[in-house]
Every structure is written in C-alpha cells, then in structure tokens.
Amino acid sequence: MKLDSTLKAIVLLIICTFFWGSCFPIGKHVLDEVNALTLVFWRFMIAAICLAVYLKVIRTPKPHLEFQQWIWVIFVSVIGVGGLNLCLFTGLTYTNATNGSLIMALSPLITSLIACIALRIPPSSSQCFSLLVSLTGVLIVITNGHLESLLSIRINYGDQLIFCGMLAWSIYTYCSQGISNWMPVLPYTFIGMLSGATVIGVMCLMSPEIHPFTELWSTTTLGIAEVVYIGMFGTVAGYLLWLNGVRQLGSANAALFFNLVPIFSVLTSFILGQEVTKIQLIGITVVIIGLLLPNIKRLKLQPKINSEA
Template sequence: MESVEQGLAARPPGAVKMQAGGAPRRKRTVAVFSLLGATLFWAGNYVVGAGAVHNIDPLSLVFLRWAVALVPLLLIAQLVEKPCWRSVAAAWPWLLALSVCGLLGYNLLLYFALEHTDAFNASLINAFNPALITLAAAVFLRERLTPLAVAGVVMALAGVLIVISGGDLGRLATAGFGTGEVLMVGAVVVWTAYTVTGRLAPKVPPITATAVQAAVAVGLLAPVHLAKGGLALPATDGALASLLFIAIFPSVLSYVLWNRALTVLPAAGAGVFLNLITVFTAVLTLLAGQVHAAAQFVGGAIVVCGVVLTNVPAFRRQRRDAQLPRG
C-alpha cells in the first residue's frame, strides 16, 4: 500500500492543504474521529460488560466474545492487510503468549473485576496503564526513564490509590483493597506484560495478529467449557444484545478504527486518546443514572495528569520529528 507521501506526490502542488507530518487535513480529521470511535467503543466495553457479567459468567463472556468476533476479524485481516500466513504461523509462540496475556488474561480479570466494582472505578484504575507500561519498558526493554516520567508514574499511582481508597488513604491500612480493585490492578499488570511482549514480538499486521489471538483464545477456552459441562449462553434479549455489542464494537471495530488512524497519525499522539476511555466511561455511566464520588473524579484527574506527564518526552520527540526535513 502506498504511503501518504507517495499518494500525494502525484497531485499538483497546493491541491491539498497539508498539516505537520505530511498528512492531508481531511485524512487527519478522519483519523481523529476514528480514534474517538475506537475509545468510545472500548469505554462501552466497561459499561456494557458491567451489566453483562450479571447474566453471563466471565469465562463464557470472554469465549463468546472472541468466538463471535473471530470471523469478521479474519475477513477484515485478509481483505485489508493480505498477510503472509506462513510468516504469521512462524510467530506462533509470540501470538500464543500475547493471546494468553491480552485477550484472555486481561479480559477475564476485567470482567471478574466488574462483578465487584463499577465500570467507572475500573476505567479509572485502568487509566494508570500507560504510566505502568512506561515503567516496565524502562525495566525490561532498557528504555530511558526521565525524572519527569518518574514523577508522572508516581502521580498516576497516587491518583489510583485515591480512587481505590475512596479518598481516604488511611482506610487502606485497615480495610485493605476491595476484590474488584485488586482484580483490576491485576488486569493492568497483565496488559502491561502484553504490551512489553508485543514490543519484542516479530512484526505481524495488527488486525491479523488480533484475529489469530482471538482464534487462540477460543481454542484454549473451548476445552475448559467442555470440562465444566458447557458455557452460559445469553438467557435474555438484553444479555444477547450486550454480547453482540461487546463482540462487534470493542472487539472488531475499535481495532479496525485504531489501526486505520495509526496509518495517518503517530503512535505517541494517538496514545493520548486512550485517556478518553475513562472520560467516555464517566459520561456513559452518568447518562445511565449512576452517581460518582468526588474522590473518583479527583483521583481520575490526577491519574490522567500523571500519564500525560509520563509521556511528555514522547510528545517532544514527536514534535521534533515533525520538524525534521523530509527527503
């Protein structure tokens, strides 16, 4: 597929108004809306998932989610990315590890957590993820960790503790952590492992990688359901609608929209949009009539500020790269 610069080379000078980075303004606008759609659907996974786990157990929900999403993911991967399946198969140990950490481990812990805590609380704890990934990359990938990034990680962690404690940090010493919060912290750790592993893995087209990981997740969970005597199918129209939403929007469309946007926008800039998952979750739960405590908003704001502070070096690199002359 032609790059953006190559595609524009054939146009007369001045035919398309350009912005920094060489992308047409229209494509950048479409990319921004794609990121907004992807994060909105991922936020919907928290909100809809919180209701779904009361009708479908987490093991069945994860199995059904990826079983339904598998076919469209494979079709889109073949049509859009046209992967070399021999090369994909050669990366099977990495794809297996990624599936166990991401599509299985993260989602199982998330849905188990949603049985014990609300969607907004879970999304606030999840917002700490980019800061933890920065820390893990410094430890395991030897990436440089600046003092500003360390300050951001500490700030984001403080925000998470405020959320978990409900604004009373002293309560943690006596009452400890809630079950849902502990499970959600576990989900964040598992996703961090997924991200670090993904940076070390051989390059596989992203939608293709997701499709293969979905197939692995379904294959690994199928014997578990056979051993326990079957899986819990949606018993009501509402439960079926929740499953279909989770299987189509956050499982397929979010990945397609996100990866489409990355063909136009740099990864560092796109990563900022992940903080909108928490914002959208807050809006959706408020629209659903849920009442949130002040500690959640204060802690969430501190987490987001800490994550932004952690990623300041990446933003600076992005701005510097955009100013470099292009050959």
C-alpha cells in the same frame, strides 16, 4: 507528518479507552443474564468472526512468518488476551470491583517498568511524574476522594488473579510493540481474538454448569445487543486502535492512556443514570493532565524535526 501521526494515535487511543471503559457498566448489566465466561467467550467469538470476514473481503495476504515467529505471536496472544480476561473475570467473582479497578490501574506503571528493564533504560523524570499524576487521578475517581479507604483493602485470591491478568496485559502491550514491526495489525489482532476464544472456550468445556450457546439464546434482545457491542466495539475496534497506538507511540506512552478506562467507565455509568460526584470529576481532570504532560513536549519538538527535514 510525524505530528499528524502522533495526534492521530492519541485520538485513536482515547476512542479505544472509551470503548473499553463503556464495556464495564454495560458488561455489568449483561452479567445479570449470562455467566462471566459466557460473556467473554462470545466477546472473542464475535470479534474473531468479524475480523475473519473483514480479512476475507479485503483479501489480506497471509503473513509470511518463520515458525518461531508464529509460535511467539500465538504465545503472546494467549497470554495477553486469553490470560487477561480469564484472570480478570474469574478474579471478580472473588473480590469487589474497587479492588479490581485499582489493580488494573497499575498497568501503565508495570508496562513502563517492563520496558525500562527490557531496554535497560531508566524512566525519564517527566514519565515518572506523569505516571504519578495519572495514577493519583485514577485513585481519586475509584475511591470517590476517600483515599483512606485504600488502607482497608485486603489482598485475597481474586486480587491475586486480577494482578496476574494485569501483568499479562502489560507484557502483551510491551511485546506487541516489537511484533507490530514485522506483522500487520489486522492479522495479529485476529490471532489474538482467536486465541482468546480458544482459551475461554476450553474453560467453558471444563465447567459443566456453563452453556454459552444456551445462555445467549435465552437472554433478552437488550442482552444480545450488549454482548454484540462488547464484541464489536469493546473488542475488535478496541484492540485494533490499541495496537495502532502502541505502534505509533511506543508501549510505555500508550500504556498511559489505559488510565482513561476507569474514567470513561464512570462517565458511561453517569450517562446510564448513575451519579458522578464533583470529586470524581476532579479526578478525571487530574488523569487528563497526567496524560498530557509527556505529550506536550513531544508535540512541541515535532515541528522542529519536520522543519529540518
């Protein structure tokens, strides 16, 4: 039973990272028609509306939490969901995509470090090796094999913002593991989407040049379809699958799969007509190997545990 749940969690995390990875080239295309804050606002508004309707249809009971628990859930959601997207998309206006991808690729490492510090447990040698292998693969994909280009990267204001967003996401991933023990995933995800829409909505109100409703109304049919895709698949489905994976595998192991995001981004770009080089395919293979390393031992040990039960 545990083996089945582990395999299911792995598959769901892979699907999740595909949705997120595909949002990068799709989002890049739609940003030619709408402002970044407009895109993020509608991303979370669509997600919040979809989840609200779904929760109403299935008649999900309201979680009975203490006041302190509600405050903690809302705080973590605002930091992790709103903070990540606000820092990420704002930062990308000051820096290039390569810098942003490299910084976000540090998320698994930072999440593992947060878990080790919080639990006062040093990372295992296999976990460290897996992180190193996966990060190497990500760097190969992003730099197209020219690792020396890392030496020319300069840290600017945009890089600092994206680093703050990456840190917020890492904290969200770790804290979500504990919250999922006493709060169902669906209501927790809904609060996250509502928090994200609120944070970005406030930012839109503070920016007179941004008009989310007017911009969406004046965009093309394809642009609207892309915004809906990002809202439904890249947000609703993505966050639900991610939180389920965190609950099953733990924050440190689930965070490893975040390395697949730039991989699926490259593959989606290829499907949309952009070229993918051989060295990038090698990098993709290295990332997959890095992800499999810590789970091979897990999968081998699970049957023994089940047989004893």
